[in-house]
Amino acid sequence: MINNDQKRQLSEILGATGKTLGITKAQYEAAVASYQFVGDWLCRPGSPLAPFHPEILPQGSFLLGTMNQPVHTDDDMDVDLVCRIDGKLPWWAQVDLKNAVGDWLKAHGTLKKMLDKEGRRCWTLLYRESVRFHMDILPAIVANNFKVLLEKAMSESDTSKIAELAIRITDRHLSNYRTVVNPDFWLKSNPFGYAIWFKQRSAVTRYKIFTLNEAVQPVPAYEEDRSPLQQVVLILKRHRDIMFNGDADKPISIIITTLAALAYNGEDDIFDALNNVVSGVERFIVNRYDPVQQRTIKWIANPVNQEENFADKWVAEPQKQANFYRWLQQVKDDIASIVQRHGGLPLIKEGLSRMFGETQMNEAFAAMGDQALKTRVSGGLKMAAGTGMLSEFGRTPVTHHNNFGSNE
Amino acid sequence: MSRISLIHQEGALRSYFPESTIIRRGEEELIWIGDITPSPLSETYRVKLHYRKGHFINVYVIGRKLTLARGKTKLPHVYSTPKQQLCLYYPKGNEWHPGLFYVHSLIPWASEWLYHYEIWVATGTWRGGGIDHEKVEEEKDQ
Numbered sequence: 001m002i003n004n005d006q007k008r009q010l011s012e013i014l015g016a017t018g019k020t021l022g023i024t025k026a027q028y029e030a031a032v033a034s035y036q037f038v039g040d041w042l043c044r045p046g047s048p049l050a051p052f053h054p055e056i057l058p059q060g061s062f063l064l065g066t067m068n069q070p071v072h073t074d075d076d077m078d079v080d081l082v083c084r085i086d087g088k089l090p091w092w093a094q095v096d097l098k099n100a101v102g103d104w105l106k107a108h109g110t111l112k113k114m115l116d117k118e119g120r121r122c123w124t125l126l127y128r129e130s131v132r133f134h135m136d137i138l139p140a141i142v143a144n145n146f147k148v149l150l151e152k153a154m155s156e157s158d159t160s161k162i163a164e165l166a167i168r169i170t171d172r173h174l175s176n177y178r179t180v181v182n183p184d185f186w187l188k189s190n191p192f193g194y195a196i197w198f199k200q201r202s203a204v205t206r207y208k209i210f211t212l213n214e215a216v217q218p219v220p221a222y223e224e225d226r227s228p229l230q231q232v233v234l235i236l237k238r239h240r241d242i243m244f245n246g247d248a249d250k251p252i253s254i255i256i257t258t259l260a261a262l263a264y265n266g267e268d269d270i271f272d273a274l275n276n277v278v279s280g281v282e283r284f285i286v287n288r289y290d291p292v293q294q295r296t297i298k299w300i301a302n303p304v305n306q307e308e309n310f311a312d313k314w315v316a317e318p319q320k321q322a323n324f325y326r327w328l329q330q331v332k333d334d335i336a337s338i339v340q341r342h343g344g345l346p347l348i349k350e351g352l353s354r355m356f357g358e359t360q361m362n363e364a365f366a367a368m369g370d371q372a373l374k375t376r377v378s379g380g381l382k383m384a385a386g387t388g389m390l391s392e393f394g395r396t397p398v399t400h401h402n403n404f405g406s407n408e
Numbered sequence: 409m410s411r412i413s414l415i416h417q418e419g420a421l422r423s424y425f426p427e428s429t430i431i432r433r434g435e436e437e438l439i440w441i442g443d444i445t446p447s448p449l450s451e452t453y454r455v456k457l458h459y460r461k462g463h464f465i466n467v468y469v470i471g472r473k474l475t476l477a478r479g480k481t482k483l484p485h486v487y488s489t490p491k492q493q494l495c496l497y498y499p500k501g502n503e504w505h506p507g508l509f510y511v512h513s514l515i516p517w518a519s520e521w522l523y524h525y526e527i528w529v530a531t532g533t534w535r536g537g538g539i540d541h542e543k544v545e546e547e548k549d550q
Contacts, residue, residue, distance in 0.1 A: 005448035013449075344451035346475070349530035362531045369527035369535025376520060377537075383516040385424040388444030388455075390519055395424070398516040401503045403485035403524075403538030405495035 002339050005389070010338070011271040013348065016364035016371075017356060018231030018270065021238045023067045023077065028222045030131040031062065031079045036219070038125070038137065041108055042083065048100045052085035056137070057218055059191035061253060064198050065223045066233040071241045071357065076126075077133035082140050082167065082191060094170035094177045094186055098123075101139045120172050121187075140167040141183045162193040162304050193304035201261035202229040204268045228273045229264045233257050235274060238356050239331055249317065251324040255300055255310050259284050262303070278331050285311070411506040414438045414459070424511045436461050440510065441470070446523035455518050457510060465504075467494045467518050474525065477532045484534040485521065494521050498539050 002010070023031075039056035042049050060080035061067040070077055083101055092100070102123050106112045116124040122136040143164060167190065168183040176185060204227065223230070236256050244250035263280035267273040288299040297315050302308035314321035334355050341347050345365065353361040375381045375392065382394030390398065414435050421430055421440050428442030440457040454471040469492040474483060487493040496517040497503035504513060524536030 003448070009448045344529075345447070345449060345526040346529040348449055362533075365527050365530045366533055366535055369524055369531070369533075372520070372523060372527075373535060373537050381520070383519055386426070388425075388442070388446065388515065388519040389448065390446055390516075390523055396512050396516060398520050399513060401496060401513070401517050402498040402501065403495055403517075403521060403536055404498050405485040405487060405538075406482065406540060 005391075007269075007271055011269050012368065013352070013364065014235065014270045014274060015231065016367050017352065017360065018226060018234050019367065020360040020363040021068055021234040021356065022065070022226060022230075023069055025222050025224075027069075027077065027131050027133075030127075030129075031077070031133060031135075032219055034125075034127060034133075035079065035081055035135060038081075038105070038111065038135070039218075041111065042101070042104060047104050049083075049085055049104060052087045054083055054085045055218060057082045057084055057192075058220060059138070059195070061257070063191070063195045063220055064233075064257065065220065065226055065230045066237070066253075066257060068234055068237050068241065069360070070132075071238075071245070074132065077131070079133050079135045080191075081135055081137050083137050084140055084142050084167065086142055088141060088183070091181055093179055093181050094174070095172075097139050097141070098170045098172070101137065105137075118172075121169055138169055138189075140169045140189070141186075142167050162196055163190070165193040165196070166190040166305075167192070188305070190302075190304045194302070197303045198229075198257070198261050201264055202227040204228065204266055228268055228270050229261060231270055232264065232273050232277050233260050235356070236260055236277075236331065238360075239334070240327055242355060242357055243327060243330060244323070247323075249319050249323050251320075251327050252310070255324065258300060258303060258310060275335065278328070278335060281328065290315070412509060417459075417510055420509045420511045424515070442515075444515075444519050444522060446519045446526070450523065450526055453522050455515070455522075457514060457518075464499075465510075465514065467496060467514055468492050469494070469522070475529055477529045479532065484525070484528055485536070485538050494518060495538075496521060 035056045035058070039054065041047070042054040042056070044050065047054070057063075058079065059082050060078075062079050062081075067077065067079075085097075088097055098118075102115075102118065105115055105123060105125070111125060114125045114127065116126055116134070119136065122138050125135045125137065127133050127135070143166075166188045168186040169189050171177065171187045174187065180186070226234070233256065237253055240251055240256060259281040260277045262284040263277040264273060265276055265280075267276060284300065286299045286301075287296045289295070290297045293315060297309075298311050298321060300310040302310060311321070311324075314324075334351070338348060338351050341351055349361050349365050352364075372381065372390070376398045377400075379397055380392055381390055381398045382392060383390055383396050383398055384394040385396075414432055414437075417438060418430050418432050421428065421442075425440075425442045428440060430441075431437075431439040438457075438459045442455055443452050444455050445452045453469050456468045456470045457465065458468070459465045466487075474492055476483065482489045483492065485495045487495055496514060508514075520536065524534060527536075528534050
């Protein structure tokens with residue numbers, strides 16, 4: 001077992017790891033600039049959407065601050081966006097809204113070239129410049145009072161407003177795609193409600209009051225210091241990415257993110273948070289009797305819509321369920337093995353490299369070295385008596401000196 | 409600053425590291441051998457500090473051969489890789505002088521070296537700062 005000092009250091013290591021797993025500020029800014037460009041184009045006079053004040057808003061991991069660096073540098077990042085409009089022409093069915101967005105994107109020479117083939121619910125733009133990513137744009141209609149709702153302050157105990165943030169989206173596979181003009185009968189989704197729920201779950205200090213606006217913004221602030229929950233999600237998704245290396249049946253991000261947020265208990269220590277999440281997530285996968293299947297199935301409820309099962313695909317594709325449990329066991333085993341490693345930081349780094357990738361771990365450990373040097377230069381590094389251990393609480397400061405000699 | 413006598417150095421060493429071995433011959437020579445664990449998850453290293461009158465103080469890692477980072481042939485910031493003798497201060501600066509207690513200078517510096525040594529083995533890059541021998545030579549030539 002490990003002692004408290006060792007645990008603290010593991011948290012420091014995991015914190016440095018979490019930092020390297022998220023997207024960089026440059027990647028973040030490139031994505032924002034790109035989707036703002038699209039947003040501006042959709043508002044342009046002449047656009048069939050302009051009267052309905054279209055706005056491009058991020059959703060998913062980009063909005064949650066849990067977007068991972070791709071495993072291979074030439075892999076794409078996925079940026080999920082909502083093209084939100086606050087009304088439509090009365091005779092528009094889903095197909096008309098979808099095409100209005102698609103046609104106007106095609107009316108722009110550059111965007112037309114980037115447009116991928118039409119998706120079930122989205123239009124996808126492929127960016128192939130210095131930063132590679134694709135943007136899934138989900139056309140959606142929002143309630144009239146959407147902005148008003150966002151302005152309202154709310155506390156954790158008041159989640160009644162969340163359901164009202166649901167948006168109506170289009171789906172080519174639905175039978176009413178071409179016919180029904182009343183959006184109340186279109187498919188419902190609530191990515192912004194989910195983001196608010198996630199932000200509430202992220203809070204280290206409970207009962208914090210914040211406005212809905214803080215969680216849902218056209219340009220969410222780039223978070224240099226991510227919350228423990230955000231870091232845990234980044235760590236778990238990265239572990240999944242490495243373990244499944246492109247396998248289409250890997251555990252999906254929304255399941256990992258939701259379970260982590262449910263099991264997270266406000267721990268401000270990342271090692272504690274990760275441990276508690278990993279040992280606690282199974283509690284939130286419930287068995288429900290399914291009358292159609294006539295058997296018990298696994299149910300991972302969407303926290304902002306209990307009737308939506310994030311694990312619905314596990315029924316038809318049982319390998320997805322098996323993979324999820326195999327992955328969860330692997331994460332547990334890997335954490336246990338890190339704790340048991342004796343052989344100094346190099347051996348710990350080697351174990352973490354297998355879980356998260358060599359480049360990221362080199363970066364994380366180098367950052368810890370830089371931080372230790374910075375702390376020493378500023379006079380904050382101290383040495384304990386007895387062990388000679390360095391920390392911010394030792395008996396004597398590590399004073400100014402220059403290591404001499406060749407650094408090779 | 410006036411020189412600290414070896415008897416006082418010994419007292420400070422014993423106070424900080426009661427478990428360590430200290431051999432002192434009057435004011436002529438002092439050998440300290442102690443175990444240092446630079447960070448909670450680090451290995452424990454045996455460090456030897458050796459003072460002889462009229463010589464520089466030498467600091468070594470003893471009792472085990474230090475692993476090198478992948479692809480490297482020498483330890484960073486040492487006088488000698490085979491002897492594992494650490495270079496902890498810039499001799500031309502005034503960083504070290506006999507008016508300093510070992511426990512306030514060379515030993516914390518050695519612990520810090522060991523921490524950065526582990527980072528170096530893990531990553532292949534030295535992050536602990538310092539002055540490069542070769543760079544000093546280059547600057548002299550200019």
